[in-house]
Amino acid sequence: MTEPSFELDDQDRALLRALREDATLGTGELGRRLGLSQPAAWRRVKRLTEAGVLSGRRLVLDREALGFGVTVFLGVKLATKGRVSLDEFERAASAIPEVQTVEHVLGLYDYRLRVVARDLADFERVLRRRIMTLPGVGNVEANVLLSEERLPGPI
Incomplete structure (x- = not known):
């Protein structure tokens, strides 16, 4: 480290x-x-x-209070890395309002997306109509968030 x-x-x-x-x-x-x-x-x-230690301030929204009761983490493996640029995929994924984060990762999948939806039917619509049509998408694995605990971090 x-x-x-x-x-x-x-x-x-x-x-x-x-x-x-x-x-x-x-x-x-x-x-x-x-x-x-x-x-x-x-x-x-x-x-x-x-010094770049502090960069911006964030407001945390209560997604459930806003009607988004489902959070899903998607592992996305690109089918054709050579034919689709990573930048193109990232731009297209970031343009989807339900996609909260786009993380380029090392491992089984190329990307990890955090997606919010109103319910599972809404998530299925987002998955079918928006995410599966992204450039270069191959395999997708979904993990539904059951609960979340924020840890304070190393400071």
């Missing part, structure tokens, strides 16, 4: 943990939580952003 090129101190790690829990925290609140002044917290956030 390679060492990060950017050195984090304990305050940086505490700041990242706080932002991981609530990315909407302002630098004033971050400073209060970490025992720093608002300007010191702002400088740390700026330094971490400029």
